Amino acid sequence: MVILENIGCAVIKLINSFADIIYFAWKILIRIFNRNTYTSAMRTVLIDQIYFTSVQILPIFLMVSIAFGSLLIGVLFLQLKQLGLTQYFGHVLMGLIVTEFSPFITVLLITLRSGSAINTEIAVMKVNKEMSALEAFRIDVINYLLVPRVINGVISIVLLSTLFSVVLLGSGILFSSLIFGMSIDAYSNVLLNSANFSDIIIALLKSIVFGFFIILIPVRFGLQASHELTSIPIVVSRGMVNVFAAILTIEVLSLIIKLF
Amino acid sequence: MRNFIKNHPQQAALVSIDIPLISNQSVLMNIALIKQYHENMPTAKVEPIVFNALQRLNLENIAYKRNPDLNNEERFFVMLLRAVMVRNALVIIDRPFKIIPHLKNIDYIFQALKNIEDLYVNCNIYDYEWMREKYGELSK
Numbered sequence A: 001m002v003i004l005e006n007i008g009c010a011v012i013k014l015i016n017s018f019a020d021i022i023y024f025a026w027k028i029l030i031r032i033f034n035r036n037t038y039t040s041a042m043r044t045v046l047i048d049q050i051y052f053t054s055v056q057i058l059p060i061f062l063m064v065s066i067a068f069g070s071l072l073i074g075v076l077f078l079q080l081k082q083l084g085l086t087q088y089f090g091h092v093l094m095g096l097i098v099t100e101f102s103p104f105i106t107v108l109l110i111t112l113r114s115g116s117a118i119n120t121e122i123a124v125m126k127v128n129k130e131m132s133a134l135e136a137f138r139i140d141v142i143n144y145l146l147v148p149r150v151i152n153g154v155i156s157i158v159l160l161s162t163l164f165s166v167v168l169l170g171s172g173i174l175f176s177s178l179i180f181g182m183s184i185d186a187y188s189n190v191l192l193n194s195a196n197f198s199d200i201i202i203a204l205l206k207s208i209v210f211g212f213f214i215i216l217i218p219v220r221f222g223l224q225a226s227h228e229l230t231s232i233p234i235v236v237s238r239g240m241v242n243v244f245a246a247i248l249t250i251e252v253l254s255l256i257i258k259l260f
Numbered sequence B: 001m002r003n004f005i006k007n008h009p010q011q012a013a014l015v016s017i018d019i020p021l022i023s024n025q026s027v028l029m030n031i032a033l034i035k036q037y038h039e040n041m042p043t044a045k046v047e048p049i050v051f052n053a054l055q056r057l058n059l060e061n062i063a064y065k066r067n068p069d070l071n072n073e074e075r076f077f078v079m080l081l082r083a084v085m086v087r088n089a090l091v092i093i094d095r096p097f098k099i100i101p102h103l104k105n106i107d108y109i110f111q112a113l114k115n116i117e118d119l120y121v122n123c124n125i126y127d128y129e130w131m132r133e134k135y136g137e138l139s140k
Helices: A002-032 A040-055 A058-082 A086-127 A130-136 A141-179 A184-194 A197-223 A231-259 B002-007 B027-038 B043-056 B072-084 B107-115 B129-139
Strands: B012-015 B090-094 B122-126
Touching: A002 A141, A002 A197, A040 A086, A040 A141, A040 B027, A040 B043, A058 A086, A058 A141, A086 A130, A086 A141, A086 A184, A086 A197, A086 A231, A130 A141, A141 A184, A141 A197, A197 A231, B012 B072, B027 B043, B027 B072, B043 B072, B072 B090, B072 B107
Parallel strands: B012 B090, B090 B122
Antiparallel strands: none
16 A cells, blocks of 8 residues: 555656646746847846856867767678678668767767766855846846756757767768778769658667757756755756656657658 | 835945856956946956946956956955946945954045046945944945
8 A cells, every 4th residue: 555655756746847847848938939038148048048058068079079970880881791781871870870879979979978077066156146146136037047057958969969970971981982892972872862751850860869858857856956056957957857857758759750 | 225226226325245246257247248238338348447437446467367366455455346347336335344353443444435436426335334334434
């Protein structure tokens, strides 16, 4: 009986948490599509956030993309050759690497770097009463602090996952020439023939949804901090666990959409 | 004080230890934020206004510092300048000696208020009864 009760409590908690995130997402979405949100102050924060998330990370991101991308493409091409599936390498490259791996790896990197940073930043601001300071000056916290961060998440994930795909396709030129003895022209032709418009749209939509939620969830949990310093690690760990759960959920949902 | 804020919600501009500066923004952006947000003033237009206000208190050298790098006086004056950026500001200074505890009397703050008197409409200072002597003649 106690076990059942515990399971019920956990399920209710999970449903409440999910409903809370969806309601918060709706509130943010309404503000994103409201022209009045885009004040000079908000635009300044947005530019700063894009710089912190997309520009500052570039050297490390490029190094990781080149190292990981080359390794992945090299291993994949070798396997395809060994299995005699050379003719499918275009489909594998576009269907698996560009539309699945690029957004996924990008979202993991950005979550680890910026998601955790934003979660902590918001929690620290709450603890320091900086949110109250903004409210005292009649500055809307959602418009000024939260919306720019969420928009930045969407822009950064779309741009960085595109960059990741470009780097991967770039390493593909080198490895297709080394492993299959293929020219750049032939390689480009194979890629163009394998590119599926709907796959690219799904990948783009997935990046947008990823970008939206990997910032929204840390922000939401950051806001749940109390005025005690000890609440910071609690909300940060909760936020990050929920972000990873959201990443997996979005990944599974996109796969289901693709199947139909 | 609460009634005063309630009666003037658009003009009330608080300077209080409970209304801290935003720690991840520079002094410049903390002050500029008010005009950027309320009047949608572009950064290029608001920066000269903020620098002018900082110069009046000889604080232009701290424009790019952040809250943790400021001493108590600097922090108080930045809070004050942030408050006067509110349109037709009715400045409310809440327990100033909590922000600058080592000050012997209010004269230092009055001098600063005089230097920027054209930037606000009115200023009220609220403090504990037992701090009366620090306000000298003014408290009578």
